[in-house]
Amino acid sequence: xxxxxxxxxxxxxxxxxxxxxxxxxxxxxxxxxxxxxxxxxxxxxxxxxxxxxxxxxxxxxxxxxxxxxxxxxxxxxxxxxxxxxxxxxxxxxxxxxxxxxxxxxxxxxxxxxxxxxxxxxxxxxxxxxxxxxxxxxxxxxxxxxxxxxxxxxxxxxxxxxxxxxxxxxxxxxxxxxxxxxxxxxxxxxxxxxxxxxxxxxxxxxxxxxxxxxxxxxxxxxxxxxxxxxxxxxxxxxxxxxxxxxxxxxxxxxxxxx
Amino acid sequence: xxxxxxxxxxxxxxxxxxxxxxxxxxxxxxxxxxxxxxxxxxxxxxxxxxxxxxxxxxxxxxxxxxxxxxxxxxxxxxxxxxxxxxxxxxxxxxxxxxxxxxxxxxxxxxxxxxxxxxxxxxxxxxxxxxxxxxxxxxxxxxxxxxxxxxxxxxxxxxxxxxxxxxxxxxxxxxxxxxxxxxxxxxxxxxxxxxxxxxxxxxxxxxxxxxxxxxxxxxxx
Numbered sequence: 001x002x003x004x005x006x007x008x009x010x011x012x013x014x015x016x017x018x019x020x021x022x023x024x025x026x027x028x029x030x031x032x033x034x035x036x037x038x039x040x041x042x043x044x045x046x047x048x049x050x051x052x053x054x055x056x057x058x059x060x061x062x063x064x065x066x067x068x069x070x071x072x073x074x075x076x077x078x079x080x081x082x083x084x085x086x087x088x089x090x091x092x093x094x095x096x097x098x099x100x101x102x103x104x105x106x107x108x109x110x111x112x113x114x115x116x117x118x119x120x121x122x123x124x125x126x127x128x129x130x131x132x133x134x135x136x137x138x139x140x141x142x143x144x145x146x147x148x149x150x151x152x153x154x155x156x157x158x159x160x161x162x163x164x165x166x167x168x169x170x171x172x173x174x175x176x177x178x179x180x181x182x183x184x185x186x187x188x189x190x191x192x193x194x195x196x197x198x199x200x201x202x203x204x205x206x207x208x209x210x211x212x213x214x215x216x217x218x219x220x221x222x223x224x225x226x227x228x229x230x231x232x233x234x235x236x237x238x239x240x241x242x243x244x245x246x247x248x249x250x251x252x253x254x255x256x257x
Numbered sequence: 258x259x260x261x262x263x264x265x266x267x268x269x270x271x272x273x274x275x276x277x278x279x280x281x282x283x284x285x286x287x288x289x290x291x292x293x294x295x296x297x298x299x300x301x302x303x304x305x306x307x308x309x310x311x312x313x314x315x316x317x318x319x320x321x322x323x324x325x326x327x328x329x330x331x332x333x334x335x336x337x338x339x340x341x342x343x344x345x346x347x348x349x350x351x352x353x354x355x356x357x358x359x360x361x362x363x364x365x366x367x368x369x370x371x372x373x374x375x376x377x378x379x380x381x382x383x384x385x386x387x388x389x390x391x392x393x394x395x396x397x398x399x400x401x402x403x404x405x406x407x408x409x410x411x412x413x414x415x416x417x418x419x420x421x422x423x424x425x426x427x428x429x430x431x432x433x434x435x436x437x438x439x440x441x442x443x444x445x446x447x448x449x450x451x452x453x454x455x456x457x458x459x460x461x462x463x464x465x466x467x468x469x470x471x472x473x474x475x476x477x
Contacts, residue, residue, distance in 0.1 A: 059442040131342055136425060139442035164342045164424030167438075174316075175424065179323040180341040 022228045023050040025070070027061040029077035029215065030170045031102060031142065034193040035248035036075065039241045046235070049228060057168045059139050065090060065220050072229040075217045077102065077169075078141040082218035092226075095219040099236060100250035102213035103188040104145050105202040107176055114183065116203035123183060123203075124150075124159050133175035133184035136165040141213050142172075146185035149210040176200070188249030215250070258451050261428055262436035269344070269432060270412040273351040277359040277408045278401075280352075285363030285404075286389065307357045311417025318350050318422050342424035347432070350422050351412045358407040366400020367393055402470045410463040414456065 028036050033055050040051040054061075054071070061074055062081040066088075074091070076082050079098060085091035106123060108114050114123045124132060135143030143165065150156040166172030169187045176184035177199050191202035217236070219229045235241055242252060288300055306314060322341040323329045332340050340346040370393050378388040394401070416434040423430030425439070433456060440449035 057442065059444065062444070063441060130338060131424070133424070136439065136442070138439050139444075164426060167420055167425070171420075174319070178319050179325050179329075180319060180339060180422075181424075 021048045021050060022225050023052065024072035024223075024225050024228050024232060025052045025054065026073045026075065026232070027054045027056070027064075027069075027071040028075035029058045029061075029141075030055045030168050031077055031187040031189045032075055033170070034195075035189060035245050035250065038244050039236060040232075042240065042244070043232060043235045047231070049231075051232065057139075058141070065222070068222065069220075070222045070224050071220055072223040072225055073217055073219055073232060075099070075215070077213070077215050079214040079216040082216045085218060085220065089221065091218040091220045092223075095230070095233065096216055097218070097233065097237075098214050098216045100215050100245055100252060102142065102145070102215055103204065103207060103249055103251065104142055104149065104185050104210065104213075105188050105191050105204050106183060107173070107186045107191050107200055107202045108183050109177060109179055109200045110198070111179075112182065112200070116201055120203060121153055121155060121205070124155060129182045130162065131164050131175075131181040132159055132162045133164050133166055133172045133181035135169045135172045135185075136167060138165075140166075140168055141215075142169045142185070142187050145210040145213050149185070149205050152209045192247075192249050258448065258455070259431075259433070259436045262431050262433045263452070263455070265344075265428065265431065266413050266433040269347055269351060270409045272348055273355055273412045274359070274405050274409040276348070276352060277355060278405055281356070281359035281363050281404060281408075285360045285367055286393075288360065288364040289367035303360050304357050306354050311354070311415075312421065314354060315350070315418040315421025318353070318418065322346060322422060341422050342426060342430060344429055346422055347419060347430055350418045351415060354415060354418050355408040355411045358411045359404040362400045362404035362407065363397070366397035366403075369400075370396045399471050403467050406463050406467045410460055413463075414460060 026036070026040070036053060040053055043049070044051055058076040058078055058081050061069070061071070061076070062085065065071060065074060065085060074082060074085070082091060082096050086093040086096055106116055106121070108116060108123070113128060114126055116123055119126070123129070134146040135141075137143040137147040147156065150159060164175060164181055166175055169190060172184055173186050173190050173196060175181045176186070177196065185205070186202070188202070188204065190196055191200075217233060219226060219233070223229050236245075246252065284303065288296065288303070319341060320326055321328050322332070322339060324333055324339065329339060340349060374392050374396070375388055378392050379385075383391075414434060415432070416438070419430065419432050419435055420438075423432070423435065425431050425435055431439075433452060437449050437452050437456070440446075440452065
């Protein structure tokens with residue numbers, strides 16, 4: 001009799017546990033701050049599950065996952081990090097998915113005398129510009145793109161003494177938004193974000209002047225809830241979520257046959 | 258290993274500890290002996306960098322140095338360029354950041370000097386300044402060394418504030434801690450490890466000096 005009751009209880013608990021909302025922790029590059037917050041919120045409303053978001057530098061997350069961090073999904077601003085994780089068995093290789101391409105823009109504060117619409121890239125050479133903020137090209141993907149664009153447009157040697165490096169793209173934005181640098185090269189996703197929109201104006205740098213900033217997500221091997229992680233990634237693939245990403249300036253992923 | 262970054266950090270730490278020695282002495286003296294009722298407010302301000310996260314200090318410094326703050330505008334008008342992203346900017350930031358590491362050991366040492374010695378000196382007609390220089394300072398030797406070494410070591414290991422106001426310019430604001438961070442970010446773990454190990458050794462050495470002096474291992 002006792003055993004029978006115990007069995008029913010166990011069954012009940014397991015059914016409850018199965019129905020009860022799950023929770024995943026997502027590590028994401030800081031350029032996704034606004035877009036992914038909105039996507040995750042919609043996902044929570046739809047499914048009742050909880051998504052905890054951690055934003056930061058992709059390189060930091062990469063090092064943390066290597067050292068045993070248990071993120072359920074990793075959104076990297078650079079496809080290179082997930083590829084390395086997959087190659088070393090720290091992430092589930094088939095889950096690698098290029099979710100979008102980042103774009104870079106010139107950005108000046110609202111009180112700037114520079115007119116980006118008229119000057120374009122020439123604004124960087126204006127005598128009023130003393131400091132130009134870009135993300136660190138040594139490790140930040142947007143910094144690498146910024147440097148590549150400056151080089152391909154034959155501007156790098158003229159501006160290199162004016163460059164200051166932000167640790168990531170958000171800190172780079174802070175340098176310009178605070179007026180300490182007169183102009184900066186930022187991610188389009190930040191320039192159109194609610195908190196930055198009214199602070200300045202942007203001008204999109206031609207995409208053919210720098211290699212595409214391919215961004216990718218992957219599920220680490222150490223993920224605690226892989227099915228839910230997959231469900232979340234599936235949701236990010238839906239047209240609804242893709243529309244949000246596009247709204248924040250991420251180009252849809254290239255179609256693969 | 259990035260010797261340029263290491264040299265820059267040592268230069269910064271040296272300048273900062275010398276300047277802090279000069280401004281820390283009078284501040285510490287005042288804190289040690291003033292009987293002003295509101296002294297605790299000044300003490301709290303001096304100790305603030307101990308508890309404030311570097312992000313807060315760095316953010317306020319960045320805003321203060323920017324062209325939208327009165328201070329930033331004043332500096333811009335006087336020198337033609339902003340204080341942010343310059344070596345001088347790092348010096349100013351570090352002075353604030355390391356101030357308690359100088360002033361607190363100084364003040365504690367001054368306070369622990371037997372007041373009767375200072376009073377005896379005064380009754381012999383010696384001026385306050387001379388009493389300070391010839392009675393209080395020699396008797397506060399260990400505390401002064403502690404303050405100097407701690408401000409040096411603390412500036413050497415400074416990261417957050419430099420990151421926030423420095424802009425990571427090689428040879429100007431890329432200090433050794435920023436360089437280590439960059440190496441880690443670029444996945445050059447071996448290079449990062451080498452520099453980090455050196456910094457660890459230097460920090461251990463400086464702290465050992467402090468504690469050795471305090472324990473009077475060698476009669477100094």
